[in-house]
Amino acid sequence: MTLTKPAAPDLLETPEWRIEGRDKVTGAARYAADIARPGMLHAAFVGSPYPHARVVSVDAEAARTMPGVRAVLAGADVRPARFGRRLQDWPVLAWDRVRFIGDRVAVVAADSLEAAEAAAAAVAVEYDELPAVFDPEAALAADAPMLHPDAAEYTYFGGTRPPRGHPNVQGHVIHEHGDVAVGFENAAAVFEHEFSVPRVHQAYIEPRASLVWIEGETVHVVTTNKAPFALREQMAVTIGVPAARIVVDTPHVGGDFGGKGLSLDEFALYFLARATGRPVRSVLRYADELQISNTRHAARIRLRTGVDRDGRITAHQARVVFDGGAYAAGKPVAGLLPGGPTLTLAGYHVPAARVEAVAVYTNTLPAGHARAPSQPQLTFAAESHLDLIARAMQIDPLELRERNAIRAGETDVDGAVWHDSLAPRVLATLRAASPSGGMAARDNGRGLAFSARHVGRGKTSLTLTLAADGSIEVLTGVADQGGGAHTMIQRVVARELGIDAARVRVRQGDTGHANVDPGVGGSRVTPVAGNAALDGARKLKARIAELGKTLDQAARIAAPLVVTGEGEQNEHLYGVYAYSIEVSVDRETGSFRVVDAVLVADVGTVINPVAVRGQLEGGFVFGLGQAVMEELHIEDGRVTTTNLADYKIPTIADAPPLRLVLITDAPGPGPFGAKSAGELANPAVGAAIANAIDAAVGVRVMSLPITAEKIRSLLRTKELRAADPE
Amino acid sequence: MTYDYHEPETVAEALALLALHGEDAHLVAGATAFTLLWRQGLLRPGHVIGLRRIAALGGITSTEGGLVIGATVTHRAIERAVEVGRYCPALTRTFASVATVRVRNQATLGGNLAHADPAQDPPPMLIALGAEVVATSAAGERTIPVDELFVDVFTTSLRADEILTAVRCPALAPGTRATYLKFLPRTADDYATVSVAATLRLADDGHVADVRVALGACGPTPVRARSVEAALRGARPDARHIADAAARVDADIAPFDDVRGSATYKRDMARVWTERALTELVS
């Protein structure tokens, strides 16, 4: 008998230690709101009480003379400074017009937050109220109040702003491919349904915070913004200071979920810092997070789909109306719609489609990006729609999806041809993982939902330095908003070099030190920054090989050895995923429980095994919250859910059991074949639950959130109808 | 924004401070409700009088089948007290269902009642048990049935010169059963959409001898469901009688629309959960 030494386990199969984990659990980690500077002042804003009004005058005399007050600025002091990620349409302080309740008209800097708040309350603003519009459809009427008469003045990054058919349109797009008319003519049946999804907040724990000071000619910004380089570019235009003289530093971020790409306070803080010569800090109150920050877009979605006798899609038509709120500033993508606004039937073969999406200005708080922009809205609609079609056609819902799931060589809803597709495999895996046979109880039901989310695209670079002690430092501009980006970079480098992960340190540099990076978002970090880390490690390996030495020898003789890793991912690829969720409904109350949930997800090679589970399990709970309980209530433009006691998000006690089935053997374009995972789990929860409820008790909820009251009300209507068919 | 914090060691000292600072003073014990309002900027007292150091306000005492709970005893201490479990397990469960452990470790019984939040858990249960509070002023003590303590949202019948010092739970007649049901359709960490507390005792002949029902989150104050009680008292507690009695809850409540449900839904749920509570007590 021979004994062989077991091969060292692959680093990627070993659960990771989070680089920042120790600091976070011990409380040593510092967040933007923890950072102070000597002589620092505190800022407090004055917001509009009106949804739409002309600013007639701002009287700050009383506020200026209050104790501890160092500066009071109004719109006239900052005009024409406006901010935004793609379109700069949001005034730093409104000088002539306020467009939503909470829109800022003045700001105070004082020695203490209390003094600043007291002074802000003493600023007297005279308004002249204007007619307001709260409904996006109403805002598109010919005689609707116009929110942005000065649109021609706005800066639009990256070319010319696309033309608009109505002044209240933020962005408008129509995608069309195939012969839609013929597709509908050939259909055996055509189905049309309308769905709606409300405003929801990203509900991270850490509110936005920022600190700005000016040192010589340099403007320093400490921020919770997850895309520091992008903020630098936006800020340069807003404040009229060259980007090279702005340094943006993002420390630990306490949750993002898509919301932290937009900065609100930094610009006004700059003007205060300039006026006072002192550092100025602002931490958004959570009540303001819920009332003035960029939420997910509410949407009304009308879908029309033709199918043949077997339920195969012949044509698809959709109109998606997004409530964009008072400003488009929160939207980073060209076209000024939330990303992917036309991907209604993502992951299906759609031979002919016409999908129109429009984002509209209304006198409500602005909407922006939230985890998997557009997808929770569109997937709720599309996957509910397909279930209704399956029900009407008397086809098993999974069977209907299997018939339509996109295969290699077929065209998707966006008109793109997929060269390869994991869609059939994901559905087959789901079938195998779902219990077959009857339900455990009479009012239980199982629903499923299937969709696809792009693998992130973009370009970045980072620097690797081999030190004399054989350790490697990676300098990156990627902010880790909690997803595990830095640990991912560390492990990619360590694995490629065949060294212990602990030998690789990842340091995040501010915009003055690190290489340009597009920021966290769009499921981009692992495929893009991961590829940069891999490229850097390979270059380092090559340099060491040129020297003809081992890594440790090279470290001793040639340190510091510095290389730049470049990463790019431009392929249009999708990660496919599907849920099967069983609910148990209490007919008398309409309340329900998720008793079983299975998620099959195509994630490619896993770099951080713990974080992938965390992203998918966390995404499930995040999606569950937005599916069943979250809604920012807005009445006449006023947010009435102003705290987390009324705006409820799930707690761990609400997290149902989730069975994860990962498909990891179909390589993607990221390092070692990685794909993305961060946005796969949340979008489809709503539809899976709505479908499960229909299966359980035969009622259909057409809007999120799926509340007990809605179900109870539908059941009651159904009972009454059964009792009295007339 | 600051205030002077006072820590009296006797009720008399606390009353003197209250008399001295009047409307500019705010009483706290665990300060959980106060801190929320203060941080929101809605309360700006010049003086805060903390009651936690007053020994006489602490402690749980068993008394001839009844119970006296000091005003500054925390929810967690009540939840864990053997005497409380022995007196009425449903009371233990009621306190265990309030918020989270962190909050329960801080929030006190007296603070809970004086805050008069209509969606709180302990008030309906205390009403159903027939409990009363002791209100102490310079003039002496008086007792107020918990049933009569609540006047409006966040408003009690305590006078400005009074401090709520204790809660007395009476001895329960042998055979009395009690329950507290809290309807949480959104998340486990929420105020109830409706809640129902009930106590019930059957006579030897199987008819209902005593019944008390109270609801939370069904109006500006916790409410006693006297119509339900009247319909059931003396009746045979079969399914039909219970359903009929529960349907009468509609006359006892005045819920309003909020994020936890419309008034219509809450009326429907008050009926359903009253029926469930009563059914549980006779099964």
Place this chain on the structure above:
Amino acid sequence: MKLEHTALVRAPRTRVWKLVTDVPAAARCVPGVAAVTPSGTGKYKGSLLVQLGPVRLVLDGDVALTATDEAAGKASVRADAKDSRLGGTVRATMDLTLVDKGEDTELRITSDVQIAGRIGEFGQPVIQRKADQLMTQFAECLARTLA
């Protein structure tokens, strides 16, 4: 938030009209109102103390009679007030309609109340209830005053 209130006043319409369009006199029927003083034609300054449990609001502001049509029995009042200590504003528009009911008069009040800033964060159902209470007491007091 929109509120509707109706009260039957045991007095003829002309008397009711006289009272409701006399802002300082009518304001005495709103519990918590302190001095109302004229500040121009049909305009007044006043202050209102509102107690929401432990929270005390002191609302200082302007009240104006914005429209009157005695023949139709219709009057409109607008109030804009601010609590500068807590931070927050309240604005209310009230449309009053008087309808003859034999010897009595029916008073209908349709009001739209908007509350912004910190005080609006107290909890909308609570505020709504308070506003509703105030208007009910106002209508009842008017009826009582003239009976």
